[in-house]
Amino acid sequence: MTVRHLDAFFRPASIALIVAFNRRGSIGAILARNLFGGGYEGPIWPVNPRHRRMRGAKVYRDLDQLPQPPDLGVICAPPDAVPPLIADLGRQGARAAVVVTADFAEAREARGSALRAELVETARTHGLRMMGPNGLGILVPGIGLNASFAHRPARPGNLAFVAQSGAIITSVLDWADGRGIGFSALVSLGDMADVDFGDLLDYLAADTATRAILLYIESVGNARKFLSAARAASRVKPVVVVKGGRHPEGVRAEASNTGALAGSDAVCQAAFDRAAILRVFTLAELFDAVEILALARPPKGDRLAILTNGAGVGVLATDALIDEGGRLASLSRTTLTALDQILPSTWSQGNPVDLIGDATGERYRDALTVVQKDPGVDGILALHCPTAVVSALDTAEAVAAAA
């Protein structure tokens, strides 16, 4: 299967870095900085005909000068130069190549042109898998691999994020860093001339370092491959997707030109449903999903108990739960009786459990202890509104201790 080949992207034995431009602040220079500075422990061989040293390492004039065949090639060069480089890499025995953008303007012109077809044909002929062109690259923080021109590194973790937009990857990186959230991999697919979502879903479903898979999709690539890979992946781990271009106005001109966007949003939704993929609609929701998947244990089921010190926010949380197809847990008679004993007589007598506005951290703790024991409760959401009469910190500590 193709999955084996993809291993060269995620666990390369060695890397040839082919950077055409190396001026300060250029994409090539940032790529070299990231790759050499990421902590990757295998050999990195820079290739460039005009430079002697790069980041302290010896630069090879040509691919055939390398001490050994490279496993992965990372290419940052003008479009015209890429197909011969792919062919060279293939001849040397490389299994994979990441093609990032040498210059946004130049590389964009390659889209949809004969050059793209030539690229794909060359890669296939030489048995090479290719990521890109026009991607940001790939980051595998667990092994220190940063073959990207991202503006900041990623922390190691167990979420995989695969996106058709490099800009969305850098936005996620910024956001995640402040929250201490890490990733097993971040992959920018770029134009998806070869490697696409189906490939990545296949690979990441089997990747033990990945606990959940997040996707930003504009067009799925090979729809049949995507669907079967998504169904298989979602059986073993959560798959969350944001689909960009839900309205015709939002679809990029290029995407519709390539014909990759086969159908309407309803078709996509049906496909996501069939594949048991969780769809979210905004970057904010994707961020929420990332945070929950990174920090929380998956609940056993869909029956939620809500604890709150303000009825209004309990109402809003219930609305949101029902919107998303969840259920309010029915508290058992035992639970209700136990809550009666520890809560003011005016508590809500049901779920959401309104602990009343003067609820202390202690009251939260007692109620959590009771509700956690209810076999009809799969998860608990604890809400807190600031009040003048009790300390929010006490409540936060009580909830953290119970979790």
Add this chain to the structure above:
Amino acid sequence: MTVRHLDAFFRPASIALIVAFNRRGSIGAILARNLFGGGYEGPIWPVNPRHRRMRGAKVYRDLDQLPQPPDLGVICAPPDAVPPLIADLGRQGARAAVVVTADFAEAREARGSALRAELVETARTHGLRMMGPNGLGILVPGIGLNASFAHRPARPGNLAFVAQSGAIITSVLDWADGRGIGFSALVSLGDMADVDFGDLLDYLAADTATRAILLYIESVGNARKFLSAARAASRVKPVVVVKGGRHPEGVRAEASNTGALAGSDAVCQAAFDRAAILRVFTLAELFDAVEILALARPPKGDRLAILTNGAGVGVLATDALIDEGGRLASLSRTTLTALDQILPSTWSQGNPVDLIGDATGERYRDALTVVQKDPGVDGILALHCPTAVVSALDTAEAVAAAA
């Protein structure tokens, strides 16, 4: 009209503060601290039979000992004590009373009971308007009035926020403070025994200190009054609503018992549409609305131009725009030609205007200058994704300068 009476809540000439309990950390003590510490310049007369001084002020034994008739009464007392106090206030000539909660547990029992009917009847008999019971109180930061037991003060500003949940008011206060957002008024309606959303909409529509009105509603109270007030208010300023209890599961037991929730969510939506109220669905969206209304000028129309350095986020923004009924502006031939001259040849050639990933602050500034002149553009959304090649700060400064 009733609106004139409401002036005693928002611009009281004097205040009688009737606090039954005054122990440290109690609701009554916090209410006294807030009222005396808020900066209100009129006289505040505390009334309590057992204390001599409160916050440095002389305490009156009884309402009839006050030097003058109070304009507004603020009452924090057990439910049984409230109707006689309302009657006393009325006899003294007070026009309005805010009834906050003396003790959450005690006050809740008053709900739906004969006591509530007695309260309303007493207030009507004595020609007094009453806010509450069971509310957090009212804040009018512009005159330093803080007749609430909120945990922090509010900044002066020009947004009015009216909520049926005190907890949501305190959450909004926390959030707004960090962003420097101010309010013309924050009103917690509590059980809405008398003053309800219709009254407040009438008053705030005419209030020159209020530029926009935000509502958190669970039940509208008098539906006919609400609709006519909402239609009148939304003609003169934006009215934004979050409706809690959209699903039967989310409806509080008390609310459905009082019968105030007349119909399904579809009925509410129809009413909001008819009244030209903007509905949002989550607290996060309400916060967005607050921030936009507080900090941005209203656009001339619904034709938006989007500037971005990442196509993916342009796609997502377009989706969100179309979802909400907005439109992408059609850029004029003049604009397109001008953009051709300042952007790389590979720019998106339309709206969203993809400035390409290496866009500098200067490129943003140039493009904004061109797009701002297009008569077919009512508003511009500038998006920026972090990149390693340019400074986000430069871009932010360029956009801020253009705005």
